Amino acid sequence: MKHRFIAKRYWNDISTPMGESGNLMREYDDLINFSLGDPDLITDERIISAAFEDAKNGHTHYTDFLGDLELREEICKYYKDTYKYHVQLEECMITTSGCHAMWLVLESILDDGDEVIIHEPCFTPYPQQIQLTRGKPVILETDEEDGFQVDIHRLKALITNRTKAIIINTPNNPTGTCFSKKTLEAIAKAAIEHDLIVIADDIYTAFSYEQPFIPITTIAGMKERTITIGSFSKDYCMTGWRVGYVLAPDFIIQTMKDVNENNVFTAPSISQRAALHALRMRDKIQPPIVEEYKKRMFYAYERIKDIPNMSTLPPRGSLYLFVNIKKTGLSSIEVADKILRDAHVLVLPGNAFGACGEGYIRIAVTVGLDQLKEAFDRIEKMEIFS
Missing domain, CATH: 3.90.1150.10 (Aspartate Aminotransferase, domain 1)
Structure with missing residues (x-):
């Protein structure tokens, strides 16, 4: 108003x-x-009970500015065990949800007027999150006839001198689409050719029904130009705990930490402990x-x-x-x-x-x-x- x-x-x-x-x-x-x-x-009751015990044992303070050390170690271990992908501690930061992570990422990488390509249909907040951080959302339409996969020719046609990043979300909200390995490799190739960042909003990784989930950051040449956003909300039924994480090159993580000092400082300590126990009991x-x-x-x-x-x-x-x-x-x-x-x-x-x-x-x-x-x-x- x-x-x-x-x-x-x-x-x-x-x-x-x-x-x-x-x-x-x-x-x-x-x-x-x-x-x-x-x-x-x-x-799960086992997560709640373990986090409750941690609270009683003193985990009620600020954590490390990058997040609970044990949780970050466990996330790194998870990517190594699951994807044979190595993440260093300084490349991992805990955030107050996946949505907070996306805002922190955009705030940390965008200059005024930078363009960010989003494939639609898309998670509702993306365009406004980009605009809040002074960027410009650029829409890449996908079609049901193509299974809502990204058409690489359409993607390339949208890239300009102001393009900074591409946001991808797979498994996708709202369409349910899981990008094929071929699609991911084509997006990766375009990002490398045009020196772009890929922001992978990997929120539904457990819910890939046809084939195992593939993080785009594991594709050759993508680690140095991928920012991965993860969350415990959907994969562990923990929406109310508000805890997520970011994997990115260490200089991006450092910038995010500095920005976050002026925002929420650290994610809730109890939620981080719950996330730690969720990861350890995931099987x-x-x-x-x-x-x-x-x-x-x-x-x-x-x-x-x-x-x-x-x-x-x-x-x-x-x-x-x-x-x-x-x-x-x-x-x-x-x-x-x-x-x-x-x-x-x-x-x-x-x-x-x-x-x-x-x-x-x-x-x-x-x-x-x-x-x-x-x-x-x-x-x-x-x-x-x-």
């Missing part, structure tokens, strides 16, 4: 359908919420989580296949299905609103994730199978889907 006490850059409304969805959750007592990617599963904790969400994804996919005027690609990754509703003849917002009003099911319109998301809705499978069944039973009775 326009007011003399508000910074002029916020006079125009910057709220998003994702942010506004919280207000809609209270509209109906029987609402089924498919809107936000907040896993409904509670953080016991993660498989049941992944199996549960995979089961839900494929159930939702099968239901959508049987509903007229709805279609979606088979599940490939993440917690989301990006559902094509173009045959309804209605806009994404109109369909999302009708589903809310008629079926009391809250979904997000596809254009919340960029203009090329028009004609889609996003479903987050963050409710159990019983609620999934009830939601689709209601939806398939709607006139526009019958």
Whole structure:
């Protein structure tokens, strides 16, 4: 809103359908919420208990400015064990969530007017995060016909003298797409040729259903030009703990540390201890989580296949299905609103994730199978889907 006490850059409304969805959750007592990617599963009791014990034993202070030393060591060990990829301690920093990590990264690398390429449909905050850090978002559209993979020719056509970075997100929110090795190698080649940074928003690494996840930083020649953002929110059902991390060349990490001293200083110590225990117990904790969400994804996919005027690609990754509703003849917002009003099911319109998301809705499978069944039973009775 326009007011003399508000910074002029916020006079125009910057709220998003994702942010506004919280207000809609209270509209109906029987609402089924498919809107936000907040896993409904509670953080594993073993993680909570271990973090609680650490708190009682004195882990209630500031940590090292780069993050809890044991946690950083464990992250380095994880990348070595899982990907045969070596990370030094000074190349790792703990952040207050993946979103905070993205802001810190952009604030640390962008000069005024630098361009950052984003592939759409994309995570809603990206464009504004870039603008907040004085950069310019440049949109790279992807298509369902190509499985929402990045078209390398389109990517190269967008590169200019002001291009500084490319943000990639795979497994992807909102489309669920997992970039193939061929796509990753093509992006890497373009980044090397044009001396660009790749910011890899690796938030859903556990949820790659077709093939093992490949971090782009492990591709030859990419370590020195990749900034990897990781998070414990989705992979360990720890959204409320607000803890993530960044892997990057040490000089970038040092700059981020200096910037963060003027922001939140350090991530919460208790959350960092919880993340440490999650990593150490991942082989016991993660498989049941992944199996549960995979089961839900494929159930939702099968239901959508049987509903007229709805279609979606088979599940490939993440917690989301990006559902094509173009045959309804209605806009994404109109369909999302009708589903809310008629079926009391809250979904997000596809254009919340960029203009090329028009004609889609996003479903987050963050409710159990019983609620999934009830939601689709209601939806398939709607006139526009019958």
